[in-house]
Amino acid sequence: MSAIRAEGLVRRFGDLTAVDGVDLEVSEGEIYGFLGPNGAGKSTVVRMLCTLLLPSAGRARVGGLDVVDDAHDVRFSIGVALQDAALDDRMTGREILETQGRLFGLHKAEVAQRVRELGPILEVDALDRLVGTYSGGMKRRLDLAASLMHNPSVLFLDEPTTGLDPPSRLRVWDEVRRLNRDFGMTVFLTTQYLEEADELADRVGIINDGRLVAEGTPGELKRSIGTDVVLAELDRDHDRAVEILRSVDGVAQVDHFGDEIVIATSNGSATLSPVALALDRAGIAVTQLSLRTPTLDDVFLEVTGTRFEGGDQ
Amino acid sequence: MTSQTAPAHITARSAGFVHDVWSIAIRAIRQLPRDLETTGPALAIPLFFLVINIGSLQDIAGFTAIEIDYKAFQLPVAIVFAVTGVSRAPALVLDIQNGYFDRLMLTPVSRRALLLGHMVADFVLVVALVIPVVILGFIIGVRFPTGPLGVFAFVMMGACWGVAYTGLPYAIALKTGNPGAVNSSFLLFFPFAFVTSSFVPLEDMTGWLGTAAQYNPVTYLLEGLRSLFIEWDAVALGKGFLAIAGLALVSQTLAFLALKGRVARG
Numbered sequence: 001m002s003a004i005r006a007e008g009l010v011r012r013f014g015d016l017t018a019v020d021g022v023d024l025e026v027s028e029g030e031i032y033g034f035l036g037p038n039g040a041g042k043s044t045v046v047r048m049l050c051t052l053l054l055p056s057a058g059r060a061r062v063g064g065l066d067v068v069d070d071a072h073d074v075r076f077s078i079g080v081a082l083q084d085a086a087l088d089d090r091m092t093g094r095e096i097l098e099t100q101g102r103l104f105g106l107h108k109a110e111v112a113q114r115v116r117e118l119g120p121i122l123e124v125d126a127l128d129r130l131v132g133t134y135s136g137g138m139k140r141r142l143d144l145a146a147s148l149m150h151n152p153s154v155l156f157l158d159e160p161t162t163g164l165d166p167p168s169r170l171r172v173w174d175e176v177r178r179l180n181r182d183f184g185m186t187v188f189l190t191t192q193y194l195e196e197a198d199e200l201a202d203r204v205g206i207i208n209d210g211r212l213v214a215e216g217t218p219g220e221l222k223r224s225i226g227t228d229v230v231l232a233e234l235d236r237d238h239d240r241a242v243e244i245l246r247s248v249d250g251v252a253q254v255d256h257f258g259d260e261i262v263i264a265t266s267n268g269s270a271t272l273s274p275v276a277l278a279l280d281r282a283g284i285a286v287t288q289l290s291l292r293t294p295t296l297d298d299v300f301l302e303v304t305g306t307r308f309e310g311g312d313q
Numbered sequence: 314m315t316s317q318t319a320p321a322h323i324t325a326r327s328a329g330f331v332h333d334v335w336s337i338a339i340r341a342i343r344q345l346p347r348d349l350e351t352t353g354p355a356l357a358i359p360l361f362f363l364v365i366n367i368g369s370l371q372d373i374a375g376f377t378a379i380e381i382d383y384k385a386f387q388l389p390v391a392i393v394f395a396v397t398g399v400s401r402a403p404a405l406v407l408d409i410q411n412g413y414f415d416r417l418m419l420t421p422v423s424r425r426a427l428l429l430g431h432m433v434a435d436f437v438l439v440v441a442l443v444i445p446v447v448i449l450g451f452i453i454g455v456r457f458p459t460g461p462l463g464v465f466a467f468v469m470m471g472a473c474w475g476v477a478y479t480g481l482p483y484a485i486a487l488k489t490g491n492p493g494a495v496n497s498s499f500l501l502f503f504p505f506a507f508v509t510s511s512f513v514p515l516e517d518m519t520g521w522l523g524t525a526a527q528y529n530p531v532t533y534l535l536e537g538l539r540s541l542f543i544e545w546d547a548v549a550l551g552k553g554f555l556a557i558a559g560l561a562l563v564s565q566t567l568a569f570l571a572l573k574g575r576v577a578r579g
Contacts, residue, residue: 052418054578071578075421076325086412090347090404095340102336103420105326114323146416150325 001064003028003154003186004049008058011044018044020210021058026188026203028153031180033201033218034190035296037308041210042190043083046158049188050080062154076104079152083159083190085143089132093142096131097149104150111149118145121175137168144175154186155179161196169196176200194296194308206300213303222294225302226252228268229295230275232261233288244282248274257307259287262298325421333423337430341401342437351403356442359395360449363387367453370512381542388450389538390511392467393531395446396439396475397506398499401431402482409490409575424576428483428568432476439475443468455542463541470553474534477557478502480564487571505531530556 004026011019019041026032036042047053049060051071060067063077087096094115101111119127121141131139140160147155157176161169177200179185191197197204198218206214206221214221234241238256245254245263250271253264265271268291279286300308328336345352371383408414417427447468457463482498489495508522509531518526526532537553540546 050419052415052578072421075419076327078419080419082412082415084412086416088408088411088413090344090407091340095343099336099340100416100420102339103328103333103417103422105328105332105421106323110323151323152325 001028002026002061003030004032004060004062004188006045006049006058006060009045009048009055009060010057011041011048011053012056018210019048019055022207022210022212024060024205024212026186028186029180029184031176031187031189031200031202033197033204034188034207035192035194035197035204035300036190036207037192040207042192042207043158044210045207046080046082046156046188046190050078050156051075076150077152078154078156079147079150080156081140081143081147081158081160083162085136085139087131087139087143087146090130092128092130093134093145094127096142096146097127100146100149106150114149118148121145121148137164137171140164140168140172144172148179151183152185154188157187157189159190159192161191161193173200194300198296204296206296206303208300208304214299218296221296221299225294225298226264227266227293228264228271229292229298230263230265230268230272231288231290231292232263232275232279232286233259234261234279234284235259235287237282237284240282241279241284244278244284245275248278250274253302255301255305257301262301264294264298264302268292327421330423330426333426334429334433337417337422337426338433341404341431341434344401344404345434345438345441348404352399352438352442355395355399356445359391359442359446362394363391363446363449366390366512373513381539382455384450384453385455385542386539388446388455388542389467389471389535391446391450392443392471392538393474393506393534395442396471397478397502398482399439399442399475400435400479400482401438402479402486402495402498403492405431405483406486406490406492406495409486410492414575418576424572425569427576428487428572431483432479435479436472436476439472440468442475443471457541458543459541459545463545466550467538467541470534470538470550470557473554473557474560477561478564480561480566480568484564484567484571487568487575490575505529510535530560532556 002025004024006022006024009019009022022045034042048055049062049067051067051074054068062074065074067074097115097118098111101114106114121144123138126134126138131142134142144160161172176187180187189200201218203215203217204221205212238261241261242254242256245251245261250265250267251263252266255262263275272291276289297308366387367384447464481501482495485498486495508525509529510518510526515526515532533552533556537550540549
């Protein structure tokens with residue numbers, strides 16, 4: 001059974017179509033990375049899947065339950081950490097966890113046990129301090145801990161590391177991996193960090209302007225644009241360079257973005273010299289020429305025609 | 314992060330409506346002492362008005378149909394000022410703004426419990442506000458011929474009025490999510506507070522003011538409270554509680570309609 005399944009999911013806000021016919025299927029125990037720039041529709045999809053928002057059209061099931069008709073029952077099996085840590089600064093960390101546990105029907109002893117177990121996610125010493133005194137990273141981890149109080153089978157993480165410093169980001173990554181590995185938890189992770197999707201996700205869906213434009217494992221997505229990428233930086237003559245490079249042997253595809261010419265090829269080392277020679281013969285000055293393996297950024301460029309403009313990595 | 318965070322034997326289940334209300338209430342009650350900046354003025358203002366009104370108006374009492382000491386006549390007015398408009402609605406707005414309301418919405422908690430839990434905390438708060446005013450009344454010489462039970466009825470009647478009124482600020486909080494709008498909801502009470510028998514008995518009020526006061530529920534609340542300084546008067550108390558019920562019906566209907574709109578997922 002799929003942990004998450006969406007068919008033709010649409011959400012409109014007045015004249016704006018924020019999500020436009022998204023189909024998704026996430027298997028149990030999978031980490032699914034939902035990648036897209038700001039405003040692409042990631043959070044809107046999450047809010048529909050976790051029952052906070054009704055779809056304008058289409059349908060979705062989480063844990064086999066319909067998110068519209070069975071919303072109440074869906075909530076027992078999902079944990080959600082929204083984009084902004086949804087916490088009350090005037091409560092202590094312990095109080096937030098206790099309230100969360102009680103609302104999911106946990107008995108006093110169970111709440112205490114879960115608070116003990118979740119303590120290491122944040123800092124135990126900080127549990128009795130008001131949340132208003134926490135750092136951004138501590139708030140994020142408390143938010144994650146609160147979403148885990150009731151042992152959900154599906155965990156939604158909406159940009160869980162946005163704004164975190166690198167050590168805090170790595171701690172969240174480790175915890176996500178461990179929850180998935182040790183407890184088989186399905187994780188639906190939205191992110192605007194290419195590296196995060198690449199590191200964590202079993203499969204990645206790329207959303208742009210409300211549409212799912214590519215989907216697959218990170219490896220599949222990268223291979224889809226060729227084995228290697230040759231990057232040529234030019235000051236001028238970009239359009240002419242694209243025309244010339246398309247006829248070079250071994251070149252699968254050529255795209256132009258800003259000062260960069262991106263050349264997809266199945267054999268980068270064999271193509272590098274012919275590319276340099278072709279540009280030289282045409283009298284086109286190259287400021288930098290480099291060879292690398294494809295990234296998800298290249299995939300994004302391939303499927304949308306624009307560079308990914310996510311957060312700093 | 315190497316914790317065992319998901320042992321299999323603890324699973325989520327429905328907590329039940331009463332448990333939901335209590336869970337929300339516990340959280341709201343815990344916050345009361347952390348929000349003294351909002352409750353402090355609620356106590357200072359009625360005490361101020363009590364002292365000022367008695368000092369400036371008690372000499373006119375002899376020219377009116379007031380049956381009791383003017384200090385006792387004014388004490389219910391102070392109670393009404395103390396408890397009206399005091400609620401956890403500003404905290405609810407903060408929850409909406411900081412996203413905590415969404416966190417609650419992601420749990421299986423009964424949506425009605427989100428409001429009722431806050432109102433339980435409001436009841437605790439208004440009782441806590443009424444008691445110091447009553448103590449001040451005792452200090453300045455007000456006595457209850459109806460005995461301790463009369464004092465209890467006095468406190469409960471004031472508290473019930475306070476909770477009945479909370480529907481209005483909650484309705485504004487849930488409808489607007491705006492702290493400024495909630496804070497100004499107290500203005501709604503001004504006509505209720507002054508077009509009534511706050512300073513003289515209803516019998517001494519004439520013209521449009523007297524007519525308007527007859528339709529003001531606060532008039533019957535004040536008469537019910539004041540009756541406890543004379544003797545047990547079932548009619549006055551009945552009218553007082555009826556006025557509270559009428560207000561509760563209107564304000565709580567508005568509040569729960571606003572809640573329905575807020576939790577609708579559209």
